[in-house]
Amino acid sequence: MSDSALDLLRRIFGHTGFRGEQAQIVEHVRAGGDALVLMPTGGGKSLCYQLPALLRAGCGIVVSPLIALMQDQVEGLRQLGVRAAFLNSTLDAADAAEVERQLLAGELDLLYVAPERLLTGRFLSLLERAHAGAGIALFAIDEAHCVSQWGHDFRPEYRQLTVLHERWPDVPRIALTATADAPTRREIVERLALEDARQFVSSFDRPNLRYRIMHKDGGGLRQLLDFLAGHRGESGIVYAFSRKRVEAVAEQLQAAGVRALPYHAGMDAAARAGNQRRFLQEDGVVMVATIAFGMGIDKPDVRFVAHVDLPKSIEGYYQETGRAGRDGEPAEAWLSYGLGDVVNLRQLIQQGEAGEERKRLELRKLDALLGYCETTQCRRQALLGWFGETHPGACGNCDNCLDPPRSWDGTEAARKALSCVYRTGQRFGAGHVIDVLRGVDSDKVRQWGHERLSTWGIGRDLDERQWRSVFRQLVAAGLLEADVEHHGALRLTASSGPVLRGERTLRFRSEPAPPPRGRKGRTG
Numbered sequence: 001m002s003d004s005a006l007d008l009l010r011r012i013f014g015h016t017g018f019r020g021e022q023a024q025i026v027e028h029v030r031a032g033g034d035a036l037v038l039m040p041t042g043g044g045k046s047l048c049y050q051l052p053a054l055l056r057a058g059c060g061i062v063v064s065p066l067i068a069l070m071q072d073q074v075e076g077l078r079q080l081g082v083r084a085a086f087l088n089s090t091l092d093a094a095d096a097a098e099v100e101r102q103l104l105a106g107e108l109d110l111l112y113v114a115p116e117r118l119l120t121g122r123f124l125s126l127l128e129r130a131h132a133g134a135g136i137a138l139f140a141i142d143e144a145h146c147v148s149q150w151g152h153d154f155r156p157e158y159r160q161l162t163v164l165h166e167r168w169p170d171v172p173r174i175a176l177t178a179t180a181d182a183p184t185r186r187e188i189v190e191r192l193a194l195e196d197a198r199q200f201v202s203s204f205d206r207p208n209l210r211y212r213i214m215h216k217d218g219g220g221l222r223q224l225l226d227f228l229a230g231h232r233g234e235s236g237i238v239y240a241f242s243r244k245r246v247e248a249v250a251e252q253l254q255a256a257g258v259r260a261l262p263y264h265a266g267m268d269a270a271a272r273a274g275n276q277r278r279f280l281q282e283d284g285v286v287m288v289a290t291i292a293f294g295m296g297i298d299k300p301d302v303r304f305v306a307h308v309d310l311p312k313s314i315e316g317y318y319q320e321t322g323r324a325g326r327d328g329e330p331a332e333a334w335l336s337y338g339l340g341d342v343v344n345l346r347q348l349i350q351q352g353e354a355g356e357e358r359k360r361l362e363l364r365k366l367d368a369l370l371g372y373c374e375t376t377q378c379r380r381q382a383l384l385g386w387f388g389e390t391h392p393g394a395c396g397n398c399d400n401c402l403d404p405p406r407s408w409d410g411t412e413a414a415r416k417a418l419s420c421v422y423r424t425g426q427r428f429g430a431g432h433v434i435d436v437l438r439g440v441d442s443d444k445v446r447q448w449g450h451e452r453l454s455t456w457g458i459g460r461d462l463d464e465r466q467w468r469s470v471f472r473q474l475v476a477a478g479l480l481e482a483d484v485e486h487h488g489a490l491r492l493t494a495s496s497g498p499v500l501r502g503e504r505t506l507r508f509r510s511e512p513a514p515p516p517r518g519r520k521g522r523t524g
C-alpha cells in the first residue's frame with residue numbers, strides 16, 4: 001500500500017485506517033486494474049473509488065442511479081475539500097454547463113452522473129475531450145446490480161455501460177454492489193464485461209445484529225409493543241407492508257406512548273422530509289415506514305429494524321435489516337409475519353404489471369423467504385447461505401441459536417389438512433378449513449354441508465393456533481398455495497401428492513404453543 005493512500009484517508013477523510021479489503025481495492029484500482037467489489041451496505045464502498053480517483057490523474061466518473069444519494073455524496077465530499085460535482089436532471093442548463101467546463105479544465109476530482117445522462121452522445125463526446133485533456137482517472141459503477149434482471153432495481157441503461165470499456169479501455173473500471181447472490185454476481189460480470197476484473201468479496205455477516213422471527217398474533221401489535229419495550233429511547237425503524245398499514249401502526253404506537261412517525265411515498269413531500277429530519281436529528285424516534293424509507297439513510301445508531309409484515313424477499317430483508325447497527329454496536333433485526341402477509345404478497349405479485357416469468361421469479365423469492373422464516377437452522381447460517389457464503393452456524397446471536405425451536409412430526413397433521421382442503425373443494429381459506437377439521441358447527445359449515453364430510457372433526461387434537469401454524473408451514477413448504485383469483489382460497493399443489501399418500505414425512509416448527517400430545521420431539 002502506498003503511503004499516500006493512507007495519508008489521504010487520514011488527512012481528507014479523517015479515518016485512522018482502512019477497513020476490510022479497502023486498502024487492497026484502492027491499490028488495485030490505483031494501479032489501473034478493474035475491480036468488482038461486493039460489500040454489504042455500510043461496509044465502506046465509497047472510499048474504494050474515491051481514493052483511487054484522488055490518487056490517479058484526472059477526474060473519476062461515478063455512475064450512480066440515485067439522484068438523492070449523488071447529491072449527498074457530493075455535498076459530503078465538498079465539505080472535506082474534495083472537488084466533486086454531479087450532473088443530473090436536477091441541474092439547470094447553466095449549472096450543467098459550468099460542471100462541464102470544470103471537467104474539461106481539470107478542476108474536478110470526482111464527477112457523479114446518472115446513467116441515462118452518461119449515455120447521451122453529448123456526454124460521451126465530453127468524456128472524449130476530458131480523456132484527451134485532463135484525463136479520466138477511473139469509471140466507478142455504483143449499485144452495479146442494477147444491470148441484473150434477477151435483481152429488484154433493474155435499469156436497462158446499465159446494460160449499455162460496456163461502452164465505457166469499449167471506448168476507453170485504458171481507464172480502470174470499478175463496479176460496486178451490496179447485492180451478492182450468485183445469479184446477480186454472474187450477471188454483473190457478464191453484462192459489464194468484467195471477466196478480467198479482480199473480485200473483492202467481503203463477508204456479508206453482520207455479527208452485531210441479532211435476528212429474531214416469529215409468527216404474528218392477530219395484527220402483531222402486542223408483540224411489537226413488547227419488543228419496543230426493550231428498546232425504549234432508542235432509534236429504530238418499523239417496516240410495514242403498505243401505506244395504510246404504516247399509518248395504522250404509527251397511530252397505534254403513538255397511542256401507546258411510542259415516539260413514532262410515519263413515512264411513505266403517499267405523504268406530501270414536506271411532511272415526509274420533516275419526519276426524516278426528526279429521525280436523523282432527534283434521539284429515540286421510531287420511524288414507521290414502507291420500504292420507500294431507508295435508501296441512503298446513513299444513521300449509524302439505529303438500534304433496531306422491525307418488520308411487522310413480511311418483506312418481499314431475502315435480499316430485501318437483508319438490506320432493510322442492514323440499516324440497524326451500522327456503528328457496530330449490538331442491534332436487533334426483528335420480524336413478525338402471518339399467513340395473511342403471504343396471501344397479500346402473492347396477490348401483489350400476481351396482480352402486478354410484470355410478465356409471467358418475472359412473476360414466477362418473484363413468487364420463488366417469496367417462497368425462499370418463507371423457508372428462511374420457518375427454518376429451525378441458525379438464521380445467520382441460512383441468511384449467509386442464500387448469498388453463497390458458508391457460515392458454521394451456532395452463531396449464538398439469533399433466535400434459533402439462543403432458544404432452539406421445538407419441532408414435531410407433522411406428517412399426520414399435514415395429511416389431515418391437505419385432505420380437508422381437497423374435500424372442501426379447494427375453495428376456502430385456512431379459517432374455514434380449520435373449522436371443519438376441528439369439527440366446529442358454524443353457519444358456514446352447515447351452509448356447505450361440511451359437517452357431513454369425512455374430514456369434519458378429524459383435527460380435534462390440535463387447537464386453532466396450532467392448525468394456523470400447520471397451514472402456514474404447508475404454504476411455506478409449497479404444499480398448499482393460495483389462489484389469488486379466489487380470495488386466497490387454498491389449493492393443493494403438485495407436491496401435495498406424496499404427503500397425502502404418506503410417502504413423505506414432515507417436521508414442523510412448533511410455535512408458538514407446544515406440539516400436541518404424544519408428538520413431542522426436540523431437534524437442535
Ligand code: ADP
Pocket residue numbers: 015016017018019022039040041042043044045046047298
Ligand atoms: P457503503 O457505500 O458500502 O454503504 P459507505 O461508503 O457509505 O458505505 O461507508 C459507510 C460508513 O462507513 C460511512 O459513514 C463512512 O464514513 C464509514 N467508513 C468507511 N470506511 C471507513 C474507514 N476505513 N474507517 C472508518 N470509517 C469508515
Ligand code: ZN
Pocket residue numbers: 378379380381393394395396397398399400401402
Ligand atoms: Zn444463529
